[in-house]
Amino acid sequence: MKKFLIVGLGNIGEKYSNTRHNIGFQVLDHLAKQEELSFETVKLGDLSTLKLKGRSVLLLKPSTFMNLSGKAVKYWLTKEKVPLENLLIITDDLNLPFGTLRLKTKGSDGGHNGLKDLQDKLQTTKYNRLRFGISDSFSKGRQVDYVLGEWTSEESEQLNERLDKSIALIKSFVLSGANNTMNTFNGK
Known part of the structure; x- marks a missing residue:
């Protein structure tokens, strides 16, 4: 069975739950709710598994805090023997307008x-x-105040639609690959 590791970046704790910096956690929580999945606390994070057309998709919310996310990602990639090309990291980006989705296969931090x-x-x-x-x-x-701040009421109104679009992008990545997904979703 083909394995994927989808990692939502964020910070643990209630005070961060609705902040811009936690969009990775929010996307995975939205997906879990939609698919009626629950997360289990495991080594270095919370994990859930989605079965999608013969593929096993591990959803990980690292418990290492944002700035130490690499430790959890590397651990689960190795433990589950997930090839690097089947890894997808979900992160916030200050350089894109609110709600813009962009899938990239490489780049700087x-x-x-x-x-x-x-x-x-x-x-x-x-x-x-x-x-x-x-x-x-x-x-x-x-x-720092901005990224750790909560969504405005206007952003909150648009967030569900953007989360739905993010989930469609993730499923496309798993089923159709990065290149097809970039052509379909980038900038939309």
């Missing part, structure tokens, strides 16, 4: 500490990532 740690632990920049735009609508020097 873009100043994102979670991605920086991931690249350090995996020793490569060639891994799939779903970048979820959170925009850069913050005043100079207020970046």
